[in-house]
Amino acid sequence: MGTLADYYASRQLAQSVDVEESIITNLEAKGVLQPTVKNGKKFFSSRQAYLLRAALRLAHKDKIALEAAFVRLEERWLAEINRYGS
Numbered sequence: 001m002g003t004l005a006d007y008y009a010s011r012q013l014a015q016s017v018d019v020e021e022s023i024i025t026n027l028e029a030k031g032v033l034q035p036t037v038k039n040g041k042k043f044f045s046s047r048q049a050y051l052l053r054a055a056l057r058l059a060h061k062d063k064i065a066l067e068a069a070f071v072r073l074e075e076r077w078l079a080e081i082n083r084y085g086s
Helices: 010-017 021-029 044-061 064-084
Strands: 037-038 041-045
Touching: 010 041, 010 044, 021 064, 041 044, 041 064, 044 064
Parallel strands: none
Antiparallel strands: 037 041
């Protein structure tokens, strides 16, 4: 795996995770992915790219909706934080 960019435009993010840009747009519309707006342009962070890759793998592996995969990842992340304290 190559190095991650700090920020991705929607098209770059879609290309980096090998999905259609409409999937990124759909996740953004549902509030699952929330871009940073800078100088009137939307950007997604490298952390969001990482989470999207993980959610895509989980959705495929467990045969669940991508949005459900994001929820599971968030639940796991919160459980880890709670286990070790914040």
